[in-house]
Amino acid sequence: MLTKRLAMCAELVSGDGIACDVGTDHAYLAAELLRSGKCKKVIASDVAEGPLRAAKKTLDQTGLIDRSEIVLSDGLLNVPSDGVTDVVIAGMGGETIAHILDKCSWIKNDVNIILQPMTKISFLRKWLCKNGFDILCEKIVCEGRFFYTVIKAKYDGEIHELSEFEYEIGKFDWNYDDVKAYGRFRYSQLAKLSKQVEKIAPETSDVYIRLMHEIKIKCGYME
Numbered sequence: 001m002l003t004k005r006l007a008m009c010a011e012l013v014s015g016d017g018i019a020c021d022v023g024t025d026h027a028y029l030a031a032e033l034l035r036s037g038k039c040k041k042v043i044a045s046d047v048a049e050g051p052l053r054a055a056k057k058t059l060d061q062t063g064l065i066d067r068s069e070i071v072l073s074d075g076l077l078n079v080p081s082d083g084v085t086d087v088v089i090a091g092m093g094g095e096t097i098a099h100i101l102d103k104c105s106w107i108k109n110d111v112n113i114i115l116q117p118m119t120k121i122s123f124l125r126k127w128l129c130k131n132g133f134d135i136l137c138e139k140i141v142c143e144g145r146f147f148y149t150v151i152k153a154k155y156d157g158e159i160h161e162l163s164e165f166e167y168e169i170g171k172f173d174w175n176y177d178d179v180k181a182y183g184r185f186r187y188s189q190l191a192k193l194s195k196q197v198e199k200i201a202p203e204t205s206d207v208y209i210r211l212m213h214e215i216k217i218k219c220g221y222m223e
């Protein structure tokens, strides 16, 4: 069974064609996309041989290897684009994800993109918006003490602009409990940070206070 984080990535896959799982590691996501019947074929790619051996083992053991293509590739550079409708890049830093997208020209051809950055999430949002990608939705997944952001995006060639709040916190539907829990988590983080910097960087402290104020409105009363 997939972790909630990878299950959310799988949920956002369109299932209209071939999904490519970039940085597949053990190919758990790729295997589940096939097992569940969502995809008829997957590409499991990774930059390193070790993870690809693990991917092959998973796909062999689950009897799904015939419907899988295992590709050694830095990002999408060696991945064949034919029939690829979905690209998932999960479990990597925001800068690495942006770099992978930047180096791939066919990602602009109506591909459904699912991103699960572990770090530098606001950097990734800004990069996407500046480089012609539309952030269609964002989800939050809560696993134990950790929150994970999953972004669904597509290239449309337009320059997009989000609000300061959306760049820093996210473009979520605030009706979900996990999103509200994430809001409370970010609120307490920002409260500490704004105190720490209020003397040395009052403008930054003001930004944090603005974000906290908006979180409070989105989540409702939270003290």
Ligand SMILES: C[S@@+](CC[C@H](N)C(=O)[O-])C[C@H]1O[C@@H](n2cnc3c(N)ncnc32)[C@H](O)[C@@H]1O
Binding pocket: 006, 022, 023, 024, 025, 026, 045, 046, 047, 048, 051, 073, 074, 075, 076, 089, 090, 091, 092, 096, 100
């Ligand atoms: C932390 S694992 C994440 C595995 C899985 N995607 C997940 O979210 O659970 C990161 C994987 O990405 C691979 N990776 C890192 N940089 C990469 C790149 N530029 N291109 C392809 N794979 C990469 C690593 O080799 C590793 O297997």
